[in-house]
Amino acid sequence: MQIYLPIAEVSVNAFLILGLGGLVGVLSGMFGVGGGFLITPLLFFVGIPPAVAVATSTNQIVASSFSALLAHLKRKTVDIKMGVVLLVGGVIGAAAGVQVFAALTRLGQVDLLVQLCYVVFLGTIGAMMLFESLRALWRVRAGGPMPPRKHRTWIHALPFKMRFRTSGLYISVIPPVLVGLFVGVLAAIMGVGGGFIMVPAMIYLLGMPTKVVIGTSLFQIIFVTGFATLMHAITTYSVDMVLAVLLLLGGVVGAQIGTQIGLKMKAEQLRILLAVLVLAVCGKLALDLLLMPSEIYSLADRRGV
Amino acid sequence: MAARLVALLLFLIVGAAAARAETVVAGLSQEAISITTNFDGSEILIYGAVRREAPAPGTLPMQVVITVQGPNRPATVRRKDRRFGIWVNTDASEIDAAPTFYAVQTTVPLFDALTHTEDLRHRISIPMAIRAIGTGLLDQDSFTEALIRIHLADEAYQLNEGAVRFREEVLFDTSVRLPANLTEGDYVARIFLTRGGEVVDIFEQALPVRKVGLERLIYSLAHDRPLVYGILSLIIAIGAGWLASAAFRYVRG
Numbered sequence: 038m039q040i041y042l043p044i045a046e047v048s049v050n051a052f053l054i055l056g057l058g059g060l061v062g063v064l065s066g067m068f069g070v071g072g073g074f075l076i077t078p079l080l081f082f083v084g085i086p087p088a089v090a091v092a093t094s095t096n097q098i099v100a101s102s103f104s105a106l107l108a109h110l111k112r113k114t115v116d117i118k119m120g121v122v123l124l125v126g127g128v129i130g131a132a133a134g135v136q137v138f139a140a141l142t143r144l145g146q147v148d149l150l151v152q153l154c155y156v157v158f159l160g161t162i163g164a165m166m167l168f169e170s171l172r173a174l175w176r177v178r179a180g181g182p183m184p185p186r187k188h189r190t191w192i193h194a195l196p197f198k199m200r201f202r203t204s205g206l207y208i209s210v211i212p213p214v215l216v217g218l219f220v221g222v223l224a225a226i227m228g229v230g231g232g233f234i235m236v237p238a239m240i241y242l243l244g245m246p247t248k249v250v251i252g253t254s255l256f257q258i259i260f261v262t263g264f265a266t267l268m269h270a271i272t273t274y275s276v277d278m279v280l281a282v283l284l285l286l287g288g289v290v291g292a293q294i295g296t297q298i299g300l301k302m303k304a305e306q307l308r309i310l311l312a313v314l315v316l317a318v319c320g321k322l323a324l325d326l327l328l329m330p331s332e333i334y335s336l337a338d339r340r341g342v
Numbered sequence: 343m344a345a346r347l348v349a350l351l352l353f354l355i356v357g358a359a360a361a362r363a364e365t366v367v368a369g370l371s372q373e374a375i376s377i378t379t380n381f382d383g384s385e386i387l388i389y390g391a392v393r394r395e396a397p398a399p400g401t402l403p404m405q406v407v408i409t410v411q412g413p414n415r416p417a418t419v420r421r422k423d424r425r426f427g428i429w430v431n432t433d434a435s436e437i438d439a440a441p442t443f444y445a446v447q448t449t450v451p452l453f454d455a456l457t458h459t460e461d462l463r464h465r466i467s468i469p470m471a472i473r474a475i476g477t478g479l480l481d482q483d484s485f486t487e488a489l490i491r492i493h494l495a496d497e498a499y500q501l502n503e504g505a506v507r508f509r510e511e512v513l514f515d516t517s518v519r520l521p522a523n524l525t526e527g528d529y530v531a532r533i534f535l536t537r538g539g540e541v542v543d544i545f546e547q548a549l550p551v552r553k554v555g556l557e558r559l560i561y562s563l564a565h566d567r568p569l570v571y572g573i574l575s576l577i578i579a580i581g582a583g584w585l586a587s588a589a590f591r592y593v594r595g
Contacts, residue, residue, distance in 0.1 A: 084523075104584065
């Protein structure tokens, strides 16, 4: 069934888009990532103009994350206080990121920036997670005890401490605000929720327990991507409501299934799977940069991206 | 003297009549194209006949060239080059106006039906439809060629030689395939009758392409009230997300 998208101005197969939404929804529920890092490139492949793909995926992330967040709220695995602190940084970061995006669009280098961001961040995070998880899994297999996490690092020496009961933490607000800020910038530039950066940052940098990490990152993602959607709607008119609704119809069902799968799997297994997925997307994008393209000329989208 | 003037005048009238002796009468299968939610491209039939005041002159066969052109838009073409081991956009060229859609359909190979002079005059072939004023780059042409190559690949530009059926030098018809990713605007269909490569007559008809219904509503809202549209997009997304989530819980009991 073909559907003509009013803003993207292309005709697409509705079932293909529903399927894409569903696939990304499953991953979103399983890992607590918005799935934007997958959905944006996938939309490019089916012929959606890049600006519309980026803007619409932020809208879709809000919806797919919302249903997943409801599931987490019910299970009380969301640290709302931490989420709000992250959000403060996130909104400031997103506003700054949109400015960077606009400046590079004028220079015609925004594609390169987006691709490089994907390769660098996905590559680093994916490799780190895979390495960490494999080491942890190997220790469990060998029957040895888990090494105790370092309890006092430089993070604990910073001022403005705040108690986060749900996470069982008493730390400075500076690191979470900075994490939120950084993720906000990336969200605006890459058209993603930023969960793939935030989840490891919460675990390894802030030392939050894995159980609350997913729900809390979903909480922050919803507000930051919601903010980004509005910015895109106002500045580039590139949010396609019909495309977003199609994506989310598949996405919400997928997210529920994903949350169920995620509960049944061990945290380490989950992390290895996510790491492999992140590295696969990174590898594909790196190849695109390294290999000579079949057509070295390209047409700029008339929206400017 | 007067006799010679009359003779000249007579010659001119006869000559003009001879040039206008063959005219084209044509029609399109659709007056306008509406882009609806299930729009999946369109096929437009262009048909017509040659009207003659006198028997067909000369021995050269008559040919028909039909073009359908979309609205002109500026375009930016970028070229990648290898820098530090990766492929980066290094050069860009602005093309002042390129049609968003352009199809040329003919009875025989284009330049058998048309001289280059006539092509220049009426801007018929694909490269003629694109207006690119020099931007200082030495190889401007390679950017224009790339634009055409990319659009030929996605069927936004088409050259279908031999796609016009022409019976007894009187009746002709052809169908033009309009792709699904059509841009809104005022399209124009042009029909050229040629003999010996010279254009004998031209027929032109407008073909408006418009979004209608829900497509129109969403597009207008997004451009006229972007903030309202953005908030509405979020509410619809969140609402649908919540509903689907609730429905899923209900189904699971």
